[in-house]
Amino acid sequence: MYGMLAGTAIPVAVSSIVSAFYQRCKSMEAFKQLHARFIILGHRHLPHSALRPIISFSSLHPTGDLHYAILILLSVPIPLISTSSSSRYLFNTVIRGFARRQKNQHNPTRQQQHSSTPLLLLLLLLRRMVDASVSPNNFTYTFLIQACAVPSAMLLGWQIHSVVTKNAFLDDRYVRNSLLQFYSICCGLDETRRLFTEFEDYADVVSWNSLINACLKRGEVSEAFVLFDRMPEKTTVSWNNMMTGLIRHKRLDTARVLFDEMPERNIVSWTVMISGYSQAGEVSEALGLFRLMQMSHRNLNSAVLVAGLAAASQLGALEHGKWIHGYIRKRQVRMERSLTTALVKMYANCGCVDLAMQVFYDDAVEKDVSTYTAAVLGLAVSGHGREAMSLFKQMKCLGIEPDGVSYIAVLCACSHMGWVEEGSHHFNEMVHVYGIEPELDHYACMVDLLGRAGHLQEAEKFITSMPVEADNVVWGALLNACRIHGNPTMGRKVGKMLIESDCGHDGRYIALSNLYSESRMEENAQQIRRIMKKRNVERIPGISSVDLNGTIYES
């Protein structure tokens, strides 16, 4: 039966060769080419033996094509589906593909972006299962519930919840935990809690972690702590989960207490803590932890390397960054996009734009908008405005759509080069062609661009015409421009306003006082310093760091 090709009986041996052929296929293209050959040879359907490898690959592989898997499965004649023992497995695999895509959409930095697959197709698939009398099992329901774990699929998820209850599939802990996760994503905390209470007697460590995560995501930190203390058993994931939530709510010190207390740390624990420190600007602490981790872990994954690179990048710790790059080469760590992007940023921030571009061209096999943006920014700040702009153009030509951050890099390049017109053109392009809403950073870049080029009046006019209220960064850019171009009249107005709105910020006083000094208005400069003293504003010295043979010196 399985060797049937559009009504033509073929020997079983041929069928098994076909299957072997399929199993060796490593890409969607290879599968599709073989499929085309079958069609050209006059067969309407794929041999059944080929269905499993092709459906598995196109549903589950990161480069797979879920639509194709659905089409293939829907084109199998109903009588054949009904009589085959592996049909349920095939349906489950495709539904699992849906589930996986939903998850990745939540987490876009992971693997490639799949275009979203409409829910309608999922319903079509379910309909086909019913028509062919293929009964769902606990795997089917687990995948289905996961596939519904997006707000747009809430109603379907609820329906499946009732089906699952009616058919006694809640006995399965995977089904229960998937449901809990669905509620925590699609519904409120109250509903999630209620579901948990229903299962509490059967709750395992995963259920507890899910509920705690739901609390943490909604800022209920104290409730999360109560649950964490109450849970009957904790795994490393439980501790990591708690730490992640605390860091998200700026409770870095509390997270560190947990980190020190936890009985066993894995690579995720270290990653969470290191990136927590680095994102909070406590970069030396982050690097210190990274070094400590190296003593206990020999196999570093890309996540922890990204965290280490982010810290190195902020601190300008070139040797440290180079060590990580060497590790990646030696251990042949896969050059994921997040990893190459982190490398490009690190080299650029350490002032080695050549090395950054070398990584960009030689190492970065996969590039996305962040990889390009990192390179464009690196070129821009190191004074290679022309190269930055041509790389940006190249990116657009390749069909990679720029985002808001890309335009920060572009405006920065224009600002450094004094290209007012080009900068304004790109600002408009961002808004009108790509529909990106400008943020305060974009406005600050524009003010910087106009101001540096000496168009002070225009910069001021730009600020007053902004649809949102300018913040101190935007006004600060104008003050800086006043200083560069020696305009104490406007500088005084802007500087005073800045000081009044942010009277504890030392930089505002210094900027204004420097402006006076440079305009030979020593008396006014002194006055500003006196006000500063009277208000007890300490001058915090800027810290710069230098990496000498792996030791960071701060001055």
Added chain:
DNA sequence: TTAGGGTTAG
């Protein structure tokens, strides 16, 4: 027969 849940990553 095969498969499934909770944590990290620009």
